Amino acid sequence: MVGFYPLSNREASPYAGPEPVEREIDRSTLERREMMNTHFLKKMLSRLLVIGAGLALLGTAAIASPVILDWRVLGTGTVTGTCAALTPGCTSISNGTVLGQHLGSGSYTLTLTTGSDNSTSSGSDAKNSLLGLCFPANGTGTLTGANANTIMFKTVGWLCEEEGAGSPYHYNGTYRNFMGTGEFANVVGGGSLTATFETGALFPATNHTYMKIDGTINF
Helix, strand or coil: CCCCCCCCHHHHCCCCCCCHHHHHHHHHHHHHHHHHHHHHHHHHHHHHHHHHHHHHHHHHHHHHCCCCEEEEEEEEEEEEECCCCCCCCCEEEEEEEEEECCCEEEEEEEEEEECCCCCCCCCCCCECCCCCEEEEEEEEEEEECCCCCEEEEEEEEEEEECCCCCCCEEEEEEEEEEEECHHHCCCECEEEEEEEECCCCCCCCCCEEEEEEEEEEEC
16 A cells, blocks of 8 residues: 655645745845845945035135136336425326236326334435435225226335435335226235336436236136
8 A cells, every 4th residue: 555645835835935944044134135235325325425525615615715817917107296205205106008917908007105114204214225215105006908997906015215315216015906897896816016216316307117016816
């Protein structure tokens, strides 16, 4: 007699589910995969946040730091005023033509007024070897470009006679752009400003002025 052995559930039905142990293994594998995916997503999110913060900082830096351009302006003209012989409170007024970067060809005006370097406000203790005087000075200037737009600047420095009293004098100072019109409405920048004035007893007929601006500009 042939013996009869009952089939297991898996053998009895091809549609039977996995054994309980297999179910536990599959569940554990799925949980590990979910944990790995969650960890990966968190790392990616952290990296994206860092990148976003870096881009935001770069954008802020770009806004806070405008591009600064090199700027040079050369001018020549004539001088009038009351500084033929330097004294406290005298005023030097010059104007003429200019040629400059970002400006083109145009015109300029420059007004300088001396102060005093001693407590009496009546003289100067600063003298060169030939007894020519030096005075602190400040003033303003205007540059008008080829397109009629203007740049206005303030300046401070020293006016000094090159030899004895009444000789031609020089200006050595700095400037700061503070106002403009047209395309220069938002102008900023600063640098050095130098000028020479052929006036006084040694050059009574010329009154020539030579000016140079060398610095930075943004507009």
